[in-house]
Amino acid sequence: AQTVTQSQPEMSVQEAETVTLSCTYDTSESDYYLFWYKQPPSRQMILVIRQEAYKQQNATENRFSVNFQKAAKSFSLKISDSQLGDAAMYFCAYEWGYNKLIFGAGTRLAVHP
Amino acid sequence: SQTIHQWPATLVQPVGSPLSLECTVEGTSNPNLYWYRQAAGRGLQLLFYSVGIGQISSEVPQNLSASRPQDRQFILSSKKLLLSDSGFYLCAWSALLDRGHYEQYFGPGTRLTVT
Numbered sequence: 001a002q003t004v005t006q007s008q009p010e011m012s013v014q015e016a017e018t019v020t021l022s023c024t025y026d027t028s029e030s031d032y033y034l035f036w037y038k039q040p041p042s043r044q045m046i047l048v049i050r051q052e053a054y055k056q057q058n059a060t061e062n063r064f065s066v067n068f069q070k071a072a073k074s075f076s077l078k079i080s081d082s083q084l085g086d087a088a089m090y091f092c093a094y095e096w097g098y099n100k101l102i103f104g105a106g107t108r109l110a111v112h113p
Numbered sequence: 114s115q116t117i118h119q120w121p122a123t124l125v126q127p128v129g130s131p132l133s134l135e136c137t138v139e140g141t142s143n144p145n146l147y148w149y150r151q152a153a154g155r156g157l158q159l160l161f162y163s164v165g166i167g168q169i170s171s172e173v174p175q176n177l178s179a180s181r182p183q184d185r186q187f188i189l190s191s192k193k194l195l196l197s198d199s200g201f202y203l204c205a206w207s208a209l210l211d212r213g214h215y216e217q218y219f220g221p222g223t224r225l226t227v228t
Contacts, residue, residue: 091156
């Protein structure tokens with residue numbers, strides 16, 4: 001069965017610094033997508049970045065980038081130049097078709113001025 | 114562009130009362146639609162998803178039901194609420210990426226408190 005694990009319940013970072021959030025997953029599939037979602041205090045889930053398993057190149061969206069290690073089944077999110085508005089819950093999610101996403105338990109990120 | 118609406122934003126209901134939460138999507142046709150529940154400080158639990166009008170798949174046996182009366186409308190209901198139904202309910206729609214893969218976009222959510 002597919003599972004997604006986020007082993008860091010909470011993380012903190014100083015404003016303008018860089019932080020990395022970890023995610024590991026378990027699957028026997030070779031064709032899948034991975035996502036990071038952000039949930040700010042408003043609680044609306046916002047798609048931050050996606051990674052296609054077939055692509056070796058790590059995805060990047062402005063200050064957000066991923067480190068995708070397919071063999072290790074690892075998918076970490078790096079936030080550069082952290083801003084106060086980055087404070088939120090971050091969820092890693094896995095999709096392998098069949099209309100379903102599997103979410104990790106989330107990591108709460110605090111950003112300190 | 115596509116937008117997704119949910120209402121009400123917050124709801125306080127007594128145990129045993131009925132429930133109806135509504136989700137509508139604009140700017141797309143025949144979307145896949147989803148209902149999730151999130152308990153406080155927890156991850157998301159998929160409750161129902163729908164690939165078309167009248168087509169509902171249930172993921173978790175529970176006190177809730179879903180219906181899709183129109184192409185872009187998805188409704189979550191209960192005949193009698195339980196205390197355990199309290200939580201944050203999120204509706205989502207999905208956009209096709211490729212090879213049968215989808216990414217999901219979420220609505221603003223409904224905070225339900227059962228008293």
